[in-house]
Amino acid sequence: MNLRSSVDIITEWDIVAARQLGRNEAKDVGFGTVDQARITTAISELARNIYLYAGKGNIEIKQIAEGNLKGLQVIASDKGPGIADVRKVMEDGFTTSGGLGAGLPGVKRLMDDFKIETVFGEGTVISATKWLR
Amino acid sequence: MMTRIPILKLRECLIVSIQWELDDQTALAFQEDLLAKLHTTAARGVVLDLTPIDFIDSFIAKVLGDVINMSGLMGAKVVITGIQPAVAITLIELGIRLENVVTALDLENGLEKLERELED
Amino acid sequence: MNREIAIYIQKNIDKILERWKAKMEDDQDDRFFQIMSDQVIDTTVREFGELMVSSLTASEETYDEKLKDFSVQIVRYGWSITFVLRALNNFSEVIYEEMEEEGSLNESNYKSFREVLTNWITPLNQSVVDAYSKVWEKTVNLQKIALQELSASLIPVFDKISVMPLVGTIDTERAKLIMENLLQGVVKHRAEVVLLDITGVPVVDTMVAHHIIQAADAVRLVGAKCMLVGIRPEIAQTIVTLGINLTDFTTTSTLQRGMEQALALTNRAIVEVNVK
Numbered sequence: 001m002n003l004r005s006s007v008d009i010i011t012e013w014d015i016v017a018a019r020q021l022g023r024n025e026a027k028d029v030g031f032g033t034v035d036q037a038r039i040t041t042a043i044s045e046l047a048r049n050i051y052l053y054a055g056k057g058n059i060e061i062k063q064i065a066e067g068n069l070k071g072l073q074v075i076a077s078d079k080g081p082g083i084a085d086v087r088k089v090m091e092d093g094f095t096t097s098g099g100l101g102a103g104l105p106g107v108k109r110l111m112d113d114f115k116i117e118t119v120f121g122e123g124t125v126i127s128a129t130k131w132l133r
Numbered sequence: 134m135m136t137r138i139p140i141l142k143l144r145e146c147l148i149v150s151i152q153w154e155l156d157d158q159t160a161l162a163f164q165e166d167l168l169a170k171l172h173t174t175a176a177r178g179v180v181l182d183l184t185p186i187d188f189i190d191s192f193i194a195k196v197l198g199d200v201i202n203m204s205g206l207m208g209a210k211v212v213i214t215g216i217q218p219a220v221a222i223t224l225i226e227l228g229i230r231l232e233n234v235v236t237a238l239d240l241e242n243g244l245e246k247l248e249r250e251l252e253d
Numbered sequence: 254m255n256r257e258i259a260i261y262i263q264k265n266i267d268k269i270l271e272r273w274k275a276k277m278e279d280d281q282d283d284r285f286f287q288i289m290s291d292q293v294i295d296t297t298v299r300e301f302g303e304l305m306v307s308s309l310t311a312s313e314e315t316y317d318e319k320l321k322d323f324s325v326q327i328v329r330y331g332w333s334i335t336f337v338l339r340a341l342n343n344f345s346e347v348i349y350e351e352m353e354e355e356g357s358l359n360e361s362n363y364k365s366f367r368e369v370l371t372n373w374i375t376p377l378n379q380s381v382v383d384a385y386s387k388v389w390e391k392t393v394n395l396q397k398i399a400l401q402e403l404s405a406s407l408i409p410v411f412d413k414i415s416v417m418p419l420v421g422t423i424d425t426e427r428a429k430l431i432m433e434n435l436l437q438g439v440v441k442h443r444a445e446v447v448l449l450d451i452t453g454v455p456v457v458d459t460m461v462a463h464h465i466i467q468a469a470d471a472v473r474l475v476g477a478k479c480m481l482v483g484i485r486p487e488i489a490q491t492i493v494t495l496g497i498n499l500t501d502f503t504t505t506s507t508l509q510r511g512m513e514q515a516l517a518l519t520n521r522a523i524v525e526v527n528v529k
Binding site: 012013015016019020023033034036037038040041044045048092103105106109110 | 154156157158187188189190191192217218219220222223226227228229
């Protein structure tokens, strides 16, 4: 089982497309309403980060399985400027865009697994997974 | 394709029911429309019903928070109604507390609460 | 060699079991021999002996199967795992002692005898440990589910007022479940005030307090008010000592006081009726 689908994030509308895709996939896996909202919100945050900071990028959504566990993995990748100080962006309330500063630490709290790989000047790949309880 | 959110006036209050998922442009347009309507009607309160909304991310939360503060500056109280459990949980987990926001279970409760707030 | 040992055991089973039993009884730790009737002990011991022999004589193909059956059977006895492991060890020791005393062991076959014994007992040990841990795992999972089921339902008490009693330790997973039940209950019962009763929560540390604060915040977002009731003196002490800030919400020591306040919040009160 390795269903995947993806949305290129280029315009603001693609953020909407990405989260709609995420919501459908989450429903498909069998997540309840609360987890659906968590996943949709996380995707929205990730997609918006791409739009705001990298200009363009991609959101990939994968249904995954590990043993008896089913889950949904969201991979946000871009070739933007990268993140200079990862520790800093993971602090609550840190923002460079005038937003609420809830973005990445918020996504981490909404999802079960969270991984961030970034090379300054080359881009960022963030992967976040939610497991079906 | 941009939808505008209808804003209704009922006596001293404005009533807004957001029926579709908010995209950024619609949210920002709504902010402007509401403030303009407050200006023209001199309404003292707003009830904002979010019952059909199934998620709110930090951007929309910020727009909503801003709208409430801006309305406050213009002398109008805002009550938000119908936030779904799933939405409340995600907001809290995101770290968005919407601290000074007045909330109510549904439109009816919201109007009652607003009337009470306006009496004080 | 397997066969030889098996035949030997079968022939001398009574003697071996007698000696094994004596050995086991020496270790007074396990209560098996103390609480069971002699008859039960006898049949169990015999069964155990047969199991041992059959596991030894099984062909390689059927060995794994036999091994599994064996451990499942053993687990069913309800012995403690230390007792079982000692039983296995003692059994092989008895055989060794018996065969040595009888003189059927000599330098030429000694080595292969030990080998057979090891190859026989080691997998048995492993398989028994495996079987036990599986049973434990299953128990733990079942208990987890039971705990989840136990956790938190919202009880509508009056119109607009509901109570959620919390019982037991709260971990992150349970906290999430509690929050979901709480919010869904609030919306379903159209509660304007919910009383979160923590009388049954043994420890309130920063983590638990954090979850409670989050839940109260979420309740506020859906449009109701959350009150924290059932705060025992020691809980009040730890909350203040840990520097947890609960000033944002109403707290009371008892559910009763909380209920009075909740009624007041919804413009109601309990009055006594004079019956004449």
